[in-house]
Amino acid sequence: MRAVITVIGKDMVGILAKVSGMCAEYNVNIVDVTQSVLQDMFAMIMLAEVSGCSVAFEQFAEQLSGLGRENGLSIHVMHEDLFNSMHRI
Amino acid sequence: MLNVGDILETITMIEEEHLDIRTVTMGISLLECMDSDVDKACEKIYDKITRYAGDLVPVCEQIQKEYGIPIIHKRISVTPVAMLAAACQGANPVKFARTLEKAANAVGVNFIGGYSALVHKGFSAGDYALIESIPQALAETEHVCSSVNIGSTKTGLNMDAVAKMGRVIRSSAEATADRNCIGAAKLVVFCNAPEDNPFMAGAFHGPGEPDCVINVGVSGPGVVRAALAKSQGLDITGVADLVKRTAFKITRMGQLVAKEASKRLCVPFGIVDLSLAPTPAVGDSVAHILEEMGLEQCGACGTTACLALLNDAVKKGGVMASSHVGGLSGAFIPVSEDAGMIDAAKAGTLTIEKLEAMTAVCSVGLDMIVIPGDTPAEVISGIIADEAAIGMVNFKTTAVRLIPAIGRQVGDELNFGGLLGAGPVMRVNTASPAKFIARGGQLPAPMQALKN
Numbered sequence: 001m002r003a004v005i006t007v008i009g010k011d012m013v014g015i016l017a018k019v020s021g022m023c024a025e026y027n028v029n030i031v032d033v034t035q036s037v038l039q040d041m042f043a044m045i046m047l048a049e050v051s052g053c054s055v056a057f058e059q060f061a062e063q064l065s066g067l068g069r070e071n072g073l074s075i076h077v078m079h080e081d082l083f084n085s086m087h088r089i
Numbered sequence: 090m091l092n093v094g095d096i097l098e099t100i101t102m103i104e105e106e107h108l109d110i111r112t113v114t115m116g117i118s119l120l121e122c123m124d125s126d127v128d129k130a131c132e133k134i135y136d137k138i139t140r141y142a143g144d145l146v147p148v149c150e151q152i153q154k155e156y157g158i159p160i161i162h163k164r165i166s167v168t169p170v171a172m173l174a175a176a177c178q179g180a181n182p183v184k185f186a187r188t189l190e191k192a193a194n195a196v197g198v199n200f201i202g203g204y205s206a207l208v209h210k211g212f213s214a215g216d217y218a219l220i221e222s223i224p225q226a227l228a229e230t231e232h233v234c235s236s237v238n239i240g241s242t243k244t245g246l247n248m249d250a251v252a253k254m255g256r257v258i259r260s261s262a263e264a265t266a267d268r269n270c271i272g273a274a275k276l277v278v279f280c281n282a283p284e285d286n287p288f289m290a291g292a293f294h295g296p297g298e299p300d301c302v303i304n305v306g307v308s309g310p311g312v313v314r315a316a317l318a319k320s321q322g323l324d325i326t327g328v329a330d331l332v333k334r335t336a337f338k339i340t341r342m343g344q345l346v347a348k349e350a351s352k353r354l355c356v357p358f359g360i361v362d363l364s365l366a367p368t369p370a371v372g373d374s375v376a377h378i379l380e381e382m383g384l385e386q387c388g389a390c391g392t393t394a395c396l397a398l399l400n401d402a403v404k405k406g407g408v409m410a411s412s413h414v415g416g417l418s419g420a421f422i423p424v425s426e427d428a429g430m431i432d433a434a435k436a437g438t439l440t441i442e443k444l445e446a447m448t449a450v451c452s453v454g455l456d457m458i459v460i461p462g463d464t465p466a467e468v469i470s471g472i473i474a475d476e477a478a479i480g481m482v483n484f485k486t487t488a489v490r491l492i493p494a495i496g497r498q499v500g501d502e503l504n505f506g507g508l509l510g511a512g513p514v515m516r517v518n519t520a521s522p523a524k525f526i527a528r529g530g531q532l533p534a535p536m537q538a539l540k541n
Contacts, residue, residue, distance in 0.1 A: 004091065006100060034093060045093055058154040076100055078157035080091075085345040086338045087095040 002031065002080040003050045003057070005064065009073030011042040019046070019075070022067055027054045042073075047080065099338075107311035107373040108339065109159040110346050111366045112199075113149050114287035116294035116302040116359065117141050119168040119203075127180035130173055131188040138165060138192035138201075141301050141356075146197040148353045152346060160346065161308070161508070165193065166292035167203035175215030182219045186226035186233050193232040202292035204235040207282070210244040210531070220253060224260035227272035234275045234290035238282040240477040242484050246280065246532035251477065254278045255470030255526065259493055262462075266495040269503050273492040274457065278473050280480035280487045285360050286416040291453075291488055302359035303351045304416060307343035308366045309335075310427075311373040313399075317381040328382060329402045336363065336406030344411040362416030363407035364452055365399070367427040369510035375399075375420050376429025376439075387429050388439030396420060397450035417486055419452020425492075425505065425512030426457050435513045441472075442518075449479050454487035459503045459512040462495040464519065469493070471522035474532075482535050 007019055016035065023030055028048050035044035053060050061077035068075030102108040122133035146163050153160045167189065174182040186204055193201040204226055206216040223235050237254055240246035261272035277291040284295020287304035294302075316335045317323075323331065343361040351358035367375045376387035379395045400420045408414050422444065424430045433439035441458060448454040454476045460469075473489045480487030494503045494514050504511035 004096060006096060008097075008100075036093075043093070043097070045091075045096055047091070058151075061154065061157075074104075076157055079155050081345060082156045082158065082342065083091050083096055083099055085341045086099055087092065 171206035228264035280477035305347035332402035333406035340407035340410035360415030374429035423457035
């Protein structure tokens, strides 16, 4: 399954590195990344393949949101299907 | 790849605008548990519910984590218990309620509905005893919900049942007077009750339903209100279009969860109920949507028109988003569960008479309304009859869930806590309908019933 990882917060050095580092640590492959910085606000969206994840999905999601809390960022990991079903007919 | 704006919109809806799945309700048929020995029947009921619904809560929690959508309640609805009580004449039906409570606790659901009777054309075996036992059953249990269908467009209204339910509502409140009269908050009187409703307190698993089924109810008044607030200057057609688009997205989420829950539990998917269900939380109110449309406060002149638009647009948007739509499907207006309704009722802008008019154009009816503790049973029956007549003539579901606040008067408040919220005691017209109610009999079905 594929998951959408969203990272929102104040821009600083190393956000992308920290998030992608954690993905690599848990064997999660990043398929696509888009990011933008608007008036100091950092917004990044990653599409990641989590089938090979070394821990349970919930645990991986919890680890990433924990990383977000430590760095003052809001990080969500959600199943790709949620967005597909809401925004595509 | 997905559009960044769409992704952020979804996250804002969930994080800030209270978008959630209100309930995943598993309907379970208990017809096979029927037995002339009440204890044997109860044993079979407990076994079947715990066997079928054992995984309901863990599976919903798993879906919640994976998809990031909060699923607030997990519930069970069962075959109207009066049908089972019919097989064991003379036994106290409260035993069934205790069994349902035990099963609900075992599987960890928030509510279990179906302590119900369908008496729209008269009482059959089991119905009378069950209705008599409702106050005791609701007082002794915490999770069990009860409903009685007293009328339908096809059959007219059973006025004997209307008279009886006025007294049962009062007794249910009296039996739980020390707990904010919570018994009456778990009891609904219906006209045209749907068989696949996932929402409490009126959920039961109709006799025409399959053995087991998953029904889902969505919520999302906050999302609709926020969408309207972001788009100022629309004319009323634009408002309707915006509500439709928003309802579509909300319902798609419900459909996704329903499909996924049904797949993981190996239970057929039944329906998605397109209701906008409010919660007492600030920002999750149907009244605030109406106010966002341009009313100073809910209850003002224009409220019924705004609600009619909202109700219709929610259905039009939702119906394409789900393969099967059912249940109540419309906007709910439960007073104590809606922050905007509570404020309007306290301010005196929203009266029971206005709410009655609103029920003609939205789903359900007079819901979660706290009335003075000294309101006579006949007046409650009169309110039930009026509300049921609206449902009967208009081919729609109407319901009455009134809570007589024993020992309290207009100006006081009852606080139930949780999703049931808190409501001010509202003024009731107490001119007596006693003679009308005492007549009894069957109020004939209207011409609208003769469609064949």
